[in-house]
Amino acid sequence: MDVQKKKLDSILKTLDQRYGTEKEGFLHEEEWQLLAAIMLSAQSTDKQVDEALPGLFSRFKKAEDVAEASQEEIEGYIRSVGLYKNKAKNLKKCCSQIVHEFGGQVPDSIGELLKLAGVGRKTATLYLADAYGIPGVTVDTHVFRISRRLGWAKGKNPAEVELELQKVLPTDHWNRINFQLIYLGREICTSRKAKCELCPLAEWCPKIDPQGTP
């Protein structure tokens, strides 16, 4: 086994040990509720989302219920998450699309998911991973930054980095790399003033400036 591969294995094993191999999912009974929870998590912490879900799902059982509610009422249930007005608007439209364009079922392909209001590439990939265990590399701001620091990717946008990571990472790590790097990114490998002295990956990290031009 060559040295690069050994380094990668060490990093992945360390991430598994520190952050686990499975993230606890969002509360939900129906598929639209899982999608809604992931939509709400954009630019928000899981804690903020978990606060909103019980009330939201107790009021809205079916996608149809959301589609028929007013945007203002939906806002009232998700005030704890960031960007709540946009999300209430998107959630209403998204649920309406699920009811009227997809027969009441959340679609199960990337292409169709992307047609839903408020669902972008990150949300769609994560949904497929959570709902069906479909392997996918979800590139958000943390994954993007840390992948570049580790030297795993050089791409200048999330789509390029996604492709690079699919080549670097074993498939069975695709679905955990997202939350593992998010946790690492929040507590240690922060965007500015990264706390490298606390980082469990420091001994293998080339510490490439994420913005640096080669």
Add this chain to the structure above:
DNA sequence: ATCCCGAGGG
């Protein structure tokens, strides 16, 4: 002051 576990719209 600045930055976020994105996405839509201009």
Add this chain to the structure above:
DNA sequence: CCCTCTGGAT
């Protein structure tokens, strides 16, 4: 490509 949206954390 840029702006905006939220409020809480740092």
